[in-house]
Amino acid sequence: MKHFYLLIFLFLFTLSTQAQPSDAEIRAKLTDANTLSVKLVGTGVRSWNDAFGNWEWRRGAEVLKKSTQYGGLKVMLYGTAIYQYTGAGKYAWKQFYVGQTKYDGLPDPNEDEIMAFINADRAKFFGYYYGKIVALKEGPTLIPELNWETPMRVVFKMKVVSEQIASNTKLETVEQLYEVRFYRDEMTQPWQRMISSFGERKILSSRELNAEEVRRMPTLAVIEANRQINERMLNLPQITIPAFKDANEAATFVYRQIREGTPESVEAVLRKMMGSYYYQNGSTTLLNGQGEETLQRVIEKAFKGIHKFNNQYCANPVVDVNRTRSSRNRVYFMGVVNNLASQIAFEVQGGKYVDGVKTDQEWKITDIQIYLRDDQEVRDFINSFSDWKKLCPNDK
Helix, strand or coil: CCCHHHHHHHHHHHHHHHHCHHHHHHHCCCCCEEEEEEEEEEEEEEEECCCEEEEEEEEEEEEEECCCCCCCEEEEEEEEEEEEEEEECCEEEEEEEEECCCCCEECCCHHHHHHHHCCCCCCHHHHHHCCCEEEEEEEEEEEEEEEECCEEEEEEEEEEEEECCCCCCEEEEHHHHHEEEEECCCCCCCCCCCEEEEEEEEEEEEECCCCHHHHHHCCCCHHHHHHHHHHHHHCCCCCCCCCCCCCHHHHHHHHHEEEEEECCHHHHHHHHHHHHEEEEECCCECCCHHHHHHHHHHHHHHHCCCCCHHHHHCCCCCCCCHHCCCCCCEEEEEECCCCEEEEEEEECCCCCEEEEEEEEEEECCCCCCEECCHHHHHHHHHHCCHHHHCCCCCCE
C-alpha cells in the first residue's frame, strides 16, 4: 500500500512540473509595442504561495522598454514572471512582478553637485554617526554607479572612512557605505530632499584612549554646531569682556548689560561669560542643553514679558549687602518693589600655570536667576510714579 501511494505522489509531482512555461511563452507575455528587449534570468523555480495555497512557477526577467510616462526615456524593469499552477500539469499567467526600475537617458548628477547637496545637510547624510565621527579619513566618495528609480529619484552609494567613538575609551577606524537617494518633484527642478541609509560597515582598526581624551574629542556634530555659533557670534554685538577683580564687579557688569542692553547684546555677553559646565564637551562656545535653556530664560525674563528688567530694577544697582556678604561669590540685586531680587553667582575658572602659579583666570557665571513681578498691583505701583528718581534715588 505504501508503494502505491508513493507512485501516486510521484505521478502527480511529475505531472505538475512537466509543463512549465517555455522561454518563448514568457517572452511573449513580457512583450508589447514599447518593449525593446527581454532577458530571462536563470532557469526558473517552482515555489509554494501560502497566500493562494497553490504552486507557482517563477522566472527572473529584465525587460527594457520605452517609457510611456516620460517621453524620450527608456526604463529597465527588473522583476519576476509569475505563473500559477492550474492542475493537470498546466500553468496560467499571473503577473510580472517588478522589484526594481532603472531609467536610462537622464544626465547623472556629477560628484560636485552631489557633494554640494550633501554638505548642505551633513547631519542627514551621516545620520547617527554624525555624533560619533571625530575625523574623516576618506570621503565621502561617490561609487560611480547611479540608478534612476524614477526621473524624480536617483539612488547611489557613497564610501566614507572615518574615525568614530566606539565607547568612552575606544576609537574605531571604520569603512562605511551609505545608500543615498535624492528626490525632486519635477524633472526640471533641482534636488530638494535626501534620504541616507547605512550599508556595509567594516572596522579597519581601533585604538584605546583614556575617557577624558575621548570626552574632549569634538564630533562632526559639535564641529558644525561650533561653526554655526561662531558665525552667529560675528553677527551679534561685539562686546569686550573686561577683567574683574572680584565677583561683585563681574555681577555688576552683567547686571548693567541686562538692564541697558538688548537681547542680542546680552546673548553675546552670556555666551562669553558662562561657566565651563554650561558648554558641550570639546567646545568653548557651544552651550549644552542646560546652558541654552539658561541663556534663553534670562533673555525671556528680561525682555519678552509685559514688564522688562529695566522697569523693575534701578540703573545704579542696589545690592542686598547682607545676603551677598553671607554668600560665596553670589551677588543679590534688589528690585524697585518689595520681595523682588535677582542673583548672579560666579567662580574663577580657566587659566594656565606659569612657574607653578595659575594665571589668566576669569570670573565665569555658575548661576543666574532673573526675577520680575508682573501682578497688576506692581504695575499700578510703578506706573504711579511720575519721576523715576523717586523709585531709584541714586540713578542719574
